[in-house]
Amino acid sequence: MLAVEPLRGAPNGDDRDGARGSFDDFADEGLLEDINFGDLFMGFDDDGDVLPDLELDPAEIFADFSVGAGEDVVSGASTDEGGGIGTVVGAAQDAAAAEGERREEEEEEEEEEKEASSHCETPAQVMSDKGRKPPAATAPAKGSSSQGKRKAKVDWTPELHRRFVQAVEQLGIDKAVPSRILELMGIDCLTRHNIASHLQKYRSHRKHLLAREAEAASWSQRRQVYAAASTGPAGVPPKRPEISPWLAPTIGFPPPPPPPVPQAHQGFRPLHVWGHPTGEAPPVVHMWLRQLAPRVPVPWAAPPTPPAADPSSYWQQQHYPRGIPHAMTQGTPCFAQPLPAAAGMQRFPAAAAAAQVPGIVPHHPMYRAVPPPTSKHASSQLQLDAHPVSAY
DNA sequence: CTCTTAATAT
């Protein structure tokens, strides 16, 4: 892959001045695997723990990049943001050429991940690597340094998202505002607007998840009540327990913490959760999210509202139906800056741990082995009951 | 001015 050069130069200074990263690309093993029990394993054979798609046909991979043909030009100059290019899709190669080399040399050290990641790679470049050319995106608006047309669309790769989440968690959900997130992420070529936009979606998604969790939690409580009630003399059918008002479904939180994880997944290679900040993140988090989803507990009490069928689709990226482009899983498109964030992490050691908040674990279809069922929501929901219910 | 949100455009 070629490095591309970000051209940033933020006149405004407001958003990022860039630094550039070096890049090495290496396979980052298991970096982001999504545990989507709904569809995981369905079609995988044993090596399911291997990224299924490292080798996809570039054509397919980038099919989705299309993007408003020709519109996305690099914004290299876009004044207000000083934005760099980012992961930009459909960015201008020319810009890269013009800018040429790197600006500053900084080494990025990253905690767990080799953050070597983020480069601002344009798909075009990636493609060039692969010898492919994007259909439309590149064509128009090239000649000049395409100053500013439209901002290139940012490709929120799992890695990028992960950093985003990490930043958000470091800051705390309530203090996470675009500008701060941007700082922490240390990824140049992102603008405040990019972040804001992503943040908007992120919050929205989180909201949904929390709501679901709350709902599920309330049900699990009922379940417990029910279980307790059913411990009567054998043969005696349990009576319907009274459900106290405070056990009634509430919209409140917090959801009960996930029970200790049985080291069940020994046989498995730990799967990382898409978007989770730390590699150490318990892989199960995601599983729990799903488990928390309401399952019909008792015959006599139907859930007040049918479990929302949407959740999985909410945050899902429908891109890369066949997997994520290799290039994306590793060298991610934007340059990582020296990570002021690293410091942040140290400052708030607890943050990392606290990062358990399962709120944000978008599934990524990338690991979907089978095409989504025709009936959109059905299958994943069904999976819910397939797991041991354990404590809940 | 920055942030948030919703609506709408691409």
Add this chain to the structure above:
DNA sequence: TATATTAAGA
């Protein structure tokens, strides 16, 4: 579809 852009309001 995912993301950007815009506008309105805090």
